Amino acid sequence: MAELTYREAVADGIAQEMERDPNVVFLGEDIGKAGGVFKATVGLYDQFGPDRVRDTPISEQAILGAAMGAAMTGLKPIAEIMFSDFLAVCWDIVANQIAKSRYMTDGQVNVPLVIRTANGGGARFGAQHSQSVENWSMMIPGLKVVAPSTPRDVKGLLAAAVRDPDPVMFFEQKSLYPVKGEIPDGECIEELGKAKVVREGSDVTIVALAAMVPRAVEAAERLKTEAKISAGVIDLRSLVPLDTQTIFKEVEKTSRLITVEENPRLCGWGAEVSSIVSEELFWNLDMPIIRVTTPHIPLPSADELEDIAIPSVEKIFQTVLRSVD
Amino acid sequence: MSDSNSLVTKEVLGQLYKQMLLIRRFEEKAGQLYGMGLIQGFCHLYIGQEAVVTGMRNASNKEKDSIITSYRDHGHMIAAGMDPGGVMAELLGRSDGYSKGKGGSMHMFSIKNKFYGGHGIVGAQVPIGTGLAFAHKYKSDGGVCITYYGDGAANQGQVYESFNMAALWKLPVVYVIENNRYGMGTSVSRASATQELFSRGSSFGIPGEKVDGMDVLAVIEAGEKALNYAREGNGPIILGMQTYRYRGHSMSDPAQYRTREEVSKVRAERDPIDKLRDYISENNSLTSEEIKGIDTEVKEVISAAANFAQESPRPSLNELYTDVII
Ligand SMILES: Cc1ncc(C[n+]2csc(CCOP(=O)(O)OP(=O)(O)O)c2C)c(N)n1
Ligand SMILES: [Mg+2]
Numbered sequence: 001m002a003e004l005t006y007r008e009a010v011a012d013g014i015a016q017e018m019e020r021d022p023n024v025v026f027l028g029e030d031i032g033k034a035g036g037v038f039k040a041t042v043g044l045y046d047q048f049g050p051d052r053v054r055d056t057p058i059s060e061q062a063i064l065g066a067a068m069g070a071a072m073t074g075l076k077p078i079a080e081i082m083f084s085d086f087l088a089v090c091w092d093i094v095a096n097q098i099a100k101s102r103y104m105t106d107g108q109v110n111v112p113l114v115i116r117t118a119n120g121g122g123a124r125f126g127a128q129h130s131q132s133v134e135n136w137s138m139m140i141p142g143l144k145v146v147a148p149s150t151p152r153d154v155k156g157l158l159a160a161a162v163r164d165p166d167p168v169m170f171f172e173q174k175s176l177y178p179v180k181g182e183i184p185d186g187e188c189i190e191e192l193g194k195a196k197v198v199r200e201g202s203d204v205t206i207v208a209l210a211a212m213v214p215r216a217v218e219a220a221e222r223l224k225t226e227a228k229i230s231a232g233v234i235d236l237r238s239l240v241p242l243d244t245q246t247i248f249k250e251v252e253k254t255s256r257l258i259t260v261e262e263n264p265r266l267c268g269w270g271a272e273v274s275s276i277v278s279e280e281l282f283w284n285l286d287m288p289i290i291r292v293t294t295p296h297i298p299l300p301s302a303d304e305l306e307d308i309a310i311p312s313v314e315k316i317f318q319t320v321l322r323s324v325d
Numbered sequence: 326m327s328d329s330n331s332l333v334t335k336e337v338l339g340q341l342y343k344q345m346l347l348i349r350r351f352e353e354k355a356g357q358l359y360g361m362g363l364i365q366g367f368c369h370l371y372i373g374q375e376a377v378v379t380g381m382r383n384a385s386n387k388e389k390d391s392i393i394t395s396y397r398d399h400g401h402m403i404a405a406g407m408d409p410g411g412v413m414a415e416l417l418g419r420s421d422g423y424s425k426g427k428g429g430s431m432h433m434f435s436i437k438n439k440f441y442g443g444h445g446i447v448g449a450q451v452p453i454g455t456g457l458a459f460a461h462k463y464k465s466d467g468g469v470c471i472t473y474y475g476d477g478a479a480n481q482g483q484v485y486e487s488f489n490m491a492a493l494w495k496l497p498v499v500y501v502i503e504n505n506r507y508g509m510g511t512s513v514s515r516a517s518a519t520q521e522l523f524s525r526g527s528s529f530g531i532p533g534e535k536v537d538g539m540d541v542l543a544v545i546e547a548g549e550k551a552l553n554y555a556r557e558g559n560g561p562i563i564l565g566m567q568t569y570r571y572r573g574h575s576m577s578d579p580a581q582y583r584t585r586e587e588v589s590k591v592r593a594e595r596d597p598i599d600k601l602r603d604y605i606s607e608n609n610s611l612t613s614e615e616i617k618g619i620d621t622e623v624k625e626v627i628s629a630a631a632n633f634a635q636e637s638p639r640p641s642l643n644e645l646y647t648d649v650i651i
Binding site: 029 | 365366418429430431432446447477480508510511515516517640642649
């Protein structure tokens with residue numbers, strides 16, 4: 001076991017895959033010599049050299065387009081889009097090209113690439129550098145969508161994403177980069193599309209993703225000690241494929257579901273989870289499904305405004321308390 | 326210093342000096358407040374590049390011309406005549422900031438001063454500035470849009486879509502490339518296949534000129550010519566300002582991709598403020614007393630701005646829900 005930060009796990013995961021498979025190449029802005037703006041890719045340039053770890057110009061359309069072209073021939077590119085907000089700059093390549101290839105070509109062309117990006121708020125970066133946009137990807141048929149909450153999952157899911165034959169959108173939550181966690185020695189790989197029950201509960205089930213997972217867990221602790229409410233927490237880890245079976249199993253036990261997402265309100269992923277569960281388990285539910293989300297606003301820069309916008313431990317705690325009582 | 330501007334009066338020289346110094350001291354203060362934890366998030370300082378906006382502002386028509394730039398925007402706002410206190414308050418996320426704390430360092434606007442932001446997505450201001458120019462032409466208001474972007478932004482596709490459209494429609498826009506030699510940690514030579522960024526309009530028939538962006542008089546001279554060209558209906562034109570940023574890309578960048586010597590050499594040999602001060606003294610345009618007077622005045626304006634910002638109340642939590650579209 002080694003203890004690594006979430007950011008170190010990124011480089012560790014990429015290195016594991018680059019060592020294993022010479023077809024893996026890595027490209028993005030300032031990812032090489034500079035080691036990434038979040039210092040998540042330090043060491044890769046020295047270890048694998050400039051042919052495999054490429055610093056690119058600030059040209060997102062060309063980065064993803066080139067990654068796609070290379071992937072169509074069997075290379076396995078990992079492309080970084082520095083902030084997930086910038087996916088909007090190259091969304092054509094993601095939504096119209098990458099996502100649709102396998103289907104439009106009758107399976108002749110698959111695109112085995114990974115798009116890594118720093119997602120989410122909390123750093124006072126303002127409206128164009130703080131969004132949680134995993135829901136944008138979830139809406140496009142043809143993409144897998146992953147968002148880890150722990151260093152171990154960063155490494156294991158990144159490895160699984162690289163080995164997957166299809167395009168994977170890989171959302172790293174930037175507020176989690178400094179978080180530490182244990183990573184097993186030797187090869188580390190997880191399965192895509194499996195949620196994880198991180199805390200068992202009998203009164204209510206909280207479904208969360210990425211930075212909302214540790215907040216949900218902390219709220220669950222408080223609910224136990226302060227209100228004797230037993231709240232379970234599921235870390236979804238992946239939006240596509242979505243592990244509905246694990247959600248159903250837990251909700252069948254508790255009959256109550258609360259989703260916690262960093263997405264703004266309208267069309268956040270929680271709406272989809274809520275819709276699926278209400279169709280499948282309506283008669284099992286003891287209360288309406290409740291979503292805790294960021295309000296439907298662009299994110300402000302000032303700290304106290306940003307802090308009340310993104311779901312906090314307190315907000316999760318209060319929401320569960322009010323609805324379960 | 327550029328000599329053909331020997332007509333610049335003593336008064337104007339004093340104003341240019343004061344303006345550049347104001348920007349530098351503002352940025353130094355912002356750096357300090359960032360260090361004290363009063364400014365959070367991003368803070369991209371403009372130190373080293375002051376001659377570019379100061380010269381362009383001097384060359385422009387303040388009533389008519391519009392301005393748009395990237396996130397490295399504090400200098401542009403001060404040059405545009407915005408209040409340093411209001412800009413500083415925004416950096417601190419306070420209610421007297423230009424966006425009441427909701428925008429932050431990268432996102433401020435003042436339509437009154439014809440300053441259209443403050444944009445965080447690299448290159449996005451280029452098509453938007455092209456649209457401002459479209460409006461100048463459509464309204465026949467005699468204005469030109471000055472659209473600033475960096476050497477790194479010069480590799481965004483949308484820049485070239487804009488060039489084509491602006492040339493096709495003969496829009497009154499001056500594209501000003503602030504080539505400070507780095508886009509984050511990547512030097513121009515590592516990012517650009519050709520380094521003469523100002524000549525990249527040639528395939529659209531857009532003229533481009535290389536300008537010493539550390540020489541405010543050279544900037545004025547080139548700026549006046551370019552603005553006239555655009556104002557007279559000839560379409561877009563590009564100015565490639567050769568400049569340098571002294572600090573890291575943002576406050577969190579230790580700038581390990583270049584040597585200390587490289588930075589100190591530029592400071593020693595090309596600093597725009599030192600150069601103008603020397604020029605002023607050599608020509609006896611201003612006495613050393615007068616120069617000292619300006620230094621003191623600038624110091625006072627900046628400390629007042631910092632005090633104003635620190636005393637400004639934090640934004641009301643209701644601000645989260647103002648100007649929301651739903
Ligand atoms: C579309 C997009 N890609 C990447 C970034 C991240 N980024 C912010 S500034 C910057 C460097 C820009 O360099 P340059 O255009 O030279 O401007 P300078 O910072 O030197 O003023 C990068 C890569 C961004 N904000 N937007
Ligand atoms: Mg630059």
